[in-house]
């Protein structure tokens with residue numbers, strides 16, 4: 074069973090993974106150094122140093138409660154909204170410390186979008202769900218431009234064909250998979266540079282999951298993507314780099330192929346072969 | 351033995367019966383309690399119920415029947431001359447007899463036959479009470495003995511006791527239901543009697559309210575007119591003013607409490623706000639009448655406005671303050687019920703806190719907030735004490751908040767206080783007003799609860 078998964082995985086990898094030396098951009102978009110997170114007295118993330126490369130999909134894997142979501146939320150300062158949560162260390166994006174007091178979190182979050190585990194469309198129409206971000210950031214000068222943004226975002230999220238006749242219907246009336254793609258379209262609409270996804274497929278069936286994975290692969294061209302997942306196959310299918318977390322520590326990070334075929338750390342090996350976790 | 355004392359004795363007997371039942375149950379299965387169908391406690395309760403309940407039912411029935419029987423006997427015992435008297439006169443005589451018998455003050459030197467009747471009355475009561483006591487004191491132990499005999503290994507005492515408890519619970523809820531039904535029916539019937547005197551349409555759409563009817567046929571100038579529109583408009587005006595105060599303040603404070611306030615501040619401030627809801631309305635009433643109304647009057651005069659000393663504004667403002675906690679606590683609940691995921695979604699798009707609240711949280715909570723406001727409206731419409739004390743009595747058809755207006759509830763109070771025959775149009779008008787009030791608040795409540803419930807389901 075395990076070996077079957079791995080073989081499957083490697084097969085997919087050889088299909089999707091860009092060969093070394095090709096125009097794959099290697100600059101780090103985000104550099105986290107010595108990042109620590111405390112929730113009250115709980116030390117949830119310990120000295121994590123990690124680079125997120127531009128134009129690639131990075132996946133975070135690890136057992137439940139190991140701090141994947143916590144680290145992800147450090148990258149767009151969503152931890153600020155949690156009472157009693159303290160972040161220390163530095164997180165640099167394009168050479169700027171995002172925890173610098175000079176940085177405006179509203180602008181930061183416009184640059185770093187996020188998609189959540191459970192689809193959370195606003196209780197508004199499909200159109201307004203997408204248009205909300207561009208509106209608050211003043212990205213459209215007039216109604217036509219806004220329409221344009223909404224349509225292209227839906228198009229990129231692969232949802233346009235399904236909803237173009239019902240733009241005024243409530244977003245909450247869509248199916249789970251459609252809602253999740255709506256949330257992705259909503260995130261795309263503000264033209265972020267990075268999109269963070271926290272288990273975006275965990276509430277979806279295999280077909281909807283396949284659609285989202287396909288979408289992630291396409292989005293890689295324009296965005297830097299970080300995805301948290303519990304599915305090893307998913308990590309292998311969609312990501313170029315994988316980071317393994319355990320008990321709040323970053324154990325190992327490397328090319329996805331290397332992590333799944335030749336993990337250096339025995340904790341990683343144990344986890345991907347399903348011995349624990 | 352007085353009735354209350356009899357009840358005490360019955361309770362005591364039941365306790366003793368319980369002990370008997372328990373020990374009997376232990377005795378039929380010595381040392382092998384497991385073979386008993388029910389635990390000894392249930393056998394005890396079974397015996398206690400047999401001891402207490404039948405005797406209690408007898409006592410209640412007796413107490414209900416006794417006055418009727420006694421009246422029949424006493425009145426029948428009067429000399430034949432009395433039989434021919436009209437009913438109203440007989441009722442008066444019966445009153446005299448009773449008062450005389452119970453030692454209340456009566457007219458000086460009653461007729462000898464009345465005195466005799468009072469004596470009979472007293473004797474009958476003594477006999478009746480004694481008989482009841484004896485009956486109960488015999489019936490209770492007998493029934494208990496019957497039950498103790500039944501105690502055996504197989505007696506399904508637990509099931510019987512459970513059944514008795516169910517009956518008791520059903521009876522309790524029936525009391526509540528029947529009382530409500532009874533009140534509604536009496537409202538309805540008295541209103542129908544009113545509408546027999548005053549046409550419904552005149553009542554609902556008439557513009558003139560002056561309920562003074564002639565007490566005697568020769569009185570002039572008080573024909574009575576029952577056009578309730580000024581009352582409805584007054585109620586509406588005062589409710590509107592109060593909602594203008596309560597909705598913004600309540601909503602804002604709810605938003606502050608649930609979204610901004612520090613947990614510690616919230617822990618202190620929320621109960622404090624709810625204290626407002628605990629202040630007796632009569633206190634609000636004199637606050638409105640003695641502090642707020644004069645203040646508004648003086649302020650108005652300073653600005654050159656003429657303000658009635660019992661202005662709608664004063665009553666409405668104070669009522670608004672009273673209603674703030676209703677609006678704020680319901681809004682607070684529904685705002686808290688908006689999933690965090692919804693807020694996270696907005697924050698992740700780079701929305702600020704106030705944008706998130708305005709564009710996402712409040713719209714999501716809106717149906718619930720509307721429901722809460724409607725509940726508050728129905729509360730405002732039915733509120734009595736504040737308006738009785740602070741709003742006027744004159745039924746002006748005016749939408750000027752500085753005028754004195756009156757409300758439905760105030761008129762009900764004034765219609766029913768004072769000397770009037772019970773079936774005069776004036777008194778019956780109170781029932782018709784009550785019926786309108788009941789229908790409106792019931793409608794509002796049902797609708798509001800429906801809205802709130804639907805809203806809750808949406809996020810569960």
Ligand SMILES: Nc1ncnc2c1ncn2[C@@H]1O[C@H](COP(=O)(O)OP(=O)(O)OP(=O)(O)O)[C@@H](O)[C@H]1O
Pocket residue numbers: 112115117135136137138139140141142143144155
């Ligand atoms: N809001 C919070 N307050 C207190 N502790 C928290 C909070 N959020 C997370 N934690 C703790 O921090 C640790 C890391 O949590 P995190 O949500 O990052 O785990 P995770 O790796 O995303 O797990 P999962 O795979 O189950 O989502 C956990 O031990 C958790 O209990």
Ligand SMILES: [Mg+2]
Pocket residue numbers: 141142143271
């Ligand atoms: Mg998580």
